[in-house]
Amino acid sequence: DAGVIQSPRHEVTEMGQEVTLRCKPISGHNSLFWYRQTMMRGLELLIYFNNNVPIDDSGMPEDRFSAKMPNASFSTLKIQPSEPRDSAVYFCASTLASGRYITDTQYFGPGTRLTVL
Amino acid sequence: AQSVTQLGSHVSVSEGALVLLRCNYSSSVPPYLFWYVQYPNQGLQLLLKYTTGATLVKGINGFEAEFKKSETSFHLTKPSAHMSDAAEYFCAVTPQGGSEKLVFGKGTKLTVNP
Numbered sequence: 001d002a003g004v005i006q007s008p009r010h011e012v013t014e015m016g017q018e019v020t021l022r023c024k025p026i027s028g029h030n031s032l033f034w035y036r037q038t039m040m041r042g043l044e045l046l047i048y049f050n051n052n053v054p055i056d057d058s059g060m061p062e063d064r065f066s067a068k069m070p071n072a073s074f075s076t077l078k079i080q081p082s083e084p085r086d087s088a089v090y091f092c093a094s095t096l097a098s099g100r101y102i103t104d105t106q107y108f109g110p111g112t113r114l115t116v117l
Numbered sequence: 118a119q120s121v122t123q124l125g126s127h128v129s130v131s132e133g134a135l136v137l138l139r140c141n142y143s144s145s146v147p148p149y150l151f152w153y154v155q156y157p158n159q160g161l162q163l164l165l166k167y168t169t170g171a172t173l174v175k176g177i178n179g180f181e182a183e184f185k186k187s188e189t190s191f192h193l194t195k196p197s198a199h200m201s202d203a204a205e206y207f208c209a210v211t212p213q214g215g216s217e218k219l220v221f222g223k224g225t226k227l228t229v230n231p
Contacts, residue, residue, distance in 0.1 A: 004160070033218070042221070042223045042224060043161075043207065043221045043224070045218055045219075048218060056218065091160055091161070093160075093161075105151070105163045105166065106161075106163075106219060107162075107163075108153075108160035108161040108162065109160050110159060110160045111159075111160050
């Protein structure tokens with residue numbers, strides 16, 4: 001298995017631009033998570049999906065952030081407009097959940113390093 | 118509500134010395150517990166996990182951890198550090214029986230000196 005795939009690996013953009021991060025989970029997994037990692041705040045859960053449905057988006061910082069999962073093999077995290085404080089590493093992870101409950105390992109992608117100038 | 122505390126954001130050991138990374142949790146029910154490792158510029162990968170059964174859990178790369186309910190702890194150990202162990206380590210918890218999300222600690226960065 002190729003594991004969780006994220007693209008791009010690095011993104012540099014200017015303040016105010018739209019940024020779209022992409023994730024392909026492991027085939028057969030039914031839950032997908034978006035995390036943000038910064039030095040100051042550590043690893044934060046932004047949103048997660050179960051069977052393509054958003055279950056909890058309470059970690060999404062503000063309305064500038066949105067996430068979609070149109071099918072079981074693809075998800076996007078969009079920031080519009082982007083701001084310098086959004087600079088971070090964004091991770092996608094997936095797992096096979098029993099119902100809505102997480103009992104097993106989450107597999108992480110390599111991350112997207114976002115820099116907003 | 119669950120929470121995870123990792124004592125020490127930075128730990129430094131000599132090559133060949135014992136590695137001890139501390140994790141304490143708070144949970145209203147017995148939890149599932151995980152240790153993840155993050156090497157520089159990579160995503161997190163599972164080191165080991167405790168769900169049920171034997172409280173001493175062995176993971177990859179010679180690491181192990183022991184679930185101590187009375188101490189609400191899940192400390193990570195390795196008898197002899199190797200240079201390749203230098204990484205950041207995260208403890209995570211979810212209530213036994215599952216939860217809709219993991220709660221991660223702040224992480225401990227391990228440095229191994231030659």
